[in-house]
Amino acid sequence: MFDDLRDLYQEVILDHGKNPRNFGKPESYNRTARGDNPMCGDKINVYLTVDGNGIIQDLRFDGRGCAISQASASLMTEILRGKPAAEAEALFEYFHDVCTKDDDEQGVHENLDEDATDKLAVLSGVREFPMRVKCATLAWHTMKAALHGDPVTSTENSAF
Amino acid sequence: MFDDLRDLYQEVILDHGKNPRNFGKPESYNRTARGDNPMCGDKINVYLTVDGNGIIQDLRFDGRGCAISQASASLMTEILRGKPAAEAEALFEYFHDVCTKDDDEQGVHENLDEDATDKLAVLSGVREFPMRVKCATLAWHTMKAALHGDPVTSTENSAF
Amino acid sequence: MSDTATLSPTSLGNAPYDVERVRQDFPILTRLVHKRKGRPGKPLVYLDNGASAQKPRQVIDAMSHLLENDYANVHRGVHFLSQRSTDLYEGTRDKVAAFLNAPSRENIVFTRNATEAFNLLAQSWGRRFLKAGDAVLISWMEHHANIVPWQLLRDQIGIEIKVVPVLDDGSLDMSAYAQLLTDNVKLVSITHASNVLGTVNPAKRIAQLAHAKGIPVAFDGSQAAVHQPVDVQAIDADFYVFTGHKLYGPTGIGVMYGKMEHLNAMPPWQGGGDMISTVSFAHTTYREAPYRFEAGTPAIVEGIGLGAAIDYVTALGMDAIHAHEQRLLAYATGRLSEIDGVRIIGTAPDKAAIISFTMDGIHPHDIGTLLDSRGVAVRVGRHCAEPLMDRFGVGATARASFAAYNTEAEVDALVDAVLATKSFFG
Amino acid sequence: MSDTATLSPTSLGNAPYDVERVRQDFPILTRLVHKRKGRPGKPLVYLDNGASAQKPRQVIDAMSHLLENDYANVHRGVHFLSQRSTDLYEGTRDKVAAFLNAPSRENIVFTRNATEAFNLLAQSWGRRFLKAGDAVLISWMEHHANIVPWQLLRDQIGIEIKVVPVLDDGSLDMSAYAQLLTDNVKLVSITHASNVLGTVNPAKRIAQLAHAKGIPVAFDGSQAAVHQPVDVQAIDADFYVFTGHKLYGPTGIGVMYGKMEHLNAMPPWQGGGDMISTVSFAHTTYREAPYRFEAGTPAIVEGIGLGAAIDYVTALGMDAIHAHEQRLLAYATGRLSEIDGVRIIGTAPDKAAIISFTMDGIHPHDIGTLLDSRGVAVRVGRHCAEPLMDRFGVGATARASFAAYNTEAEVDALVDAVLATKSFFG
Ligand SMILES: Cc1ncc(COP(=O)(O)O)c(C=O)c1O
């Protein structure tokens, strides 16, 4: 019915979009940020618990968004749980390339958890939909802002 | 050599342009105004002596301008000398039509001195050169401003 | 071809509105979108007219023709082409005046777009006539173009912004409006038609009530002027704004109508060439309205293109366009309402042909992408009307907006795509 | 034709500059002017390029092609055409950045024209960083576009305007410049090339001297950027302005380059859609530069046309255009100088291909009309540089200005017409 969109709306995405994991504001957390996507009016909150060793012990999100942004946020929470903050940022770098560049143009991303990169690959379909890239990256921008202590971020002002 | 311009630059105009009559600031006058044509940077001063009966006893002008505007000013001074102020304004109405409208579109202008209207006819060639109409009317605008007691006028702001 | 006289649309005479003939004037409508390696492409179903309308051949040709035959800079040249471009460009001022039924061509100020018109109004009229504590009364259904310029002015000089609420059906709350016309209100600036709800506000009544208290009224006609005839004298508008690109005209050109008493009292806004009378370093004098507000080389080609657009809609007839669009609106509203889970936002009587809707459990952005993949172009998002989105408790909507060239078959394509979207996510 | 890739000019390769092939790209150049009932018309000799340049087919086609195939509103749409228009429009930002050798696309702000760029600079940068008593240093050879915006600001906040004098040959008085860089000067805003004199000012040196005192420098490149290559980083310009229609591009689009440190520190100027991040009645936040300065629907078609114009001149080579025009300038200067009674105003070394002149006893307006009757289009008047006219003691001049498509034969036509004018009034 929507053959052209098979790559964008993969089953995993539809599933996470409809049933986002780790959704809702947790009782406690020590880092948080809000992300705005003014293009569509979406707002998302990311709540992180980072321990003394810089490990992300818990992360959750709430807010509203399209299937892509909800699924991306949901997948992110699954992937980053238990990972060091530095690795979270490295994964975002990788994910950015996945969303915006063809396979042969992507940078070198070494020492990344293969499970994580495999999971992220399902979102690579947005590459063909430049207007939707920010939907996919909103949660990640927000996660990064939270790690850096910025209370609010907006994808409007980012290049991707 | 300039066949297309025969109507615009008639001999009378070239003559008045080169040897403007009544040129120069008079010793005495009781009405004056400056006219600007910002389009070409021309400035003209008109000096009037109007007597108690509203008759224009004397009028002179100075300033610089193109052949058309100098000739028009010069002709104007010849035509209006000795005429009542009201007739001067009526002649301007007539002249406006001559400069901007085809013969069959011109308004009704009654009781005008035929000598005057004949003389003004030599300027009717500007009709074909809309960008030059303001050159022809500058002196008349300025004369009218002087009669009305406005110290400065500008053709830029007039519709013709 | 040395003349631009042949700009009338495929003539319709007094025959019933023949949308197929209208469509032939719009080259883009035969386009297949999403055509690539091996994919045949989808016929374009363009329902994003509220964002910008497509252009008829008459407008495209007027611009090309000008550039190939008659182009030069305007106003200051004595040479042939400059004269020719000036005549054509200034000719549009007459056409706009006639289009809005303005008393004279001097009422018409050209701007880049509607947005610039409101910035001009706020900065020139506003700075001269408003002071701290004065209020500008806008409405909850304004486009950002009629909100943010007043906020900038608020930050600069301390005015207040008051907001007329919107009823649940999308109508302006007229009794609240009457009450909000308090003594400190010095300007009413309200949209004639909402780009989200389609609501057409009672402009004449709005002006009457304000004028009774001596308050001038500015209308944002960006949406109204493209859907129905406008008569600024009948409304008794003090200012009336619209934007060329939504009226089948070029980008880069907009219009602010103003009553002469206002325009003549307003200081210049931008400075530069063409708006001055004389310049010296000590003292500069300015031209009269409307030229005082048009600094620098104008959007010449765009102005002339707008003239062609006005010729075009005038020949079709704004009444005929309105009637055609109303038929589409009724049909589309009926069909979409039948779909379970579709919610139409904005159901005021006599609204313009704009339908905003949401779908249960499906985000407008996803709707937009799915519809687009079938060639159906709608707008999704906040439509530059964020406060209104908040008012209706939605983050965003999908919006289908209709133009002179849309058809019932296109409504069917929209409805089919909405149904398919629903089952895709269902 | 579904792609706009074929926009390069009639290819010249490394061959010597072939002006006849360049001329073939400009449809208007084959036009006969003053053609009417029974008169055959005169071939157009277009020497009014300083006012506005003609457009190559590549630019005209880029605009028509867009409107026939790819047009929609930009930035906010998820649908195919919106995406396509956005890519093309934003692509021009990259092209402009490359054209000026700007460090990034974010340095490029789109405006309506050069005039608007200076108004933006004065109102946004000026209001934030200048206070009463601060001075802006301009020059005696400025176009009104770089005078009046500062006068408006002076009237608003009480700044001072200082003016660098011009030497008799039309050069900027650089020693006066150095002395005028006093402590209260907070901005230098000077033209890179004079539209009347042709003088090309030593931009790099101007910037160096100002920067040594910590003063930023804005250049008006409206004339310079069309006659020679410009490198904003080599000059070290803080701001650099040009206007599309003089660069063989559309009307309605101009450019302000700014260093990021400045752009990021400047408040928005106009408010509306597209420049905001979030809007509520209480509080609105703005996007980053350059988008913060671009309110409302941009001049989409014009932006894309400008991109095509930049592609065009880049393919010809700004160096090659410069060399060609310099040959014409030398030839025309030589021939006009031989005519008794002709006075050329502006004889600075290395000037751009612009010749202003007067004729003894003949008013420039009459020159303009006589030349025009022979098909020769020049500008006559004050060229929006009234103070400069006063400086040289002339009310007006006639000006011939050359472009990539002008020829020696056209110089001959100009000279013949000047001679004929002389004997007509002789
Ligand atoms: C040196 C200079 N600056 C500024 C301008 C103004 O350009 P625009 O009218 O396109 O704003 C011009 C052209 O008229 C010019 O020659």
Ligand SMILES: Cc1ncc(COP(=O)(O)O)c(C=O)c1O
């Ligand atoms: C009601 C309304 N006002 C103003 C605007 C702004 O128009 P523009 O972006 O052309 O300035 C729009 C369109 O976006 C609109 O729909």
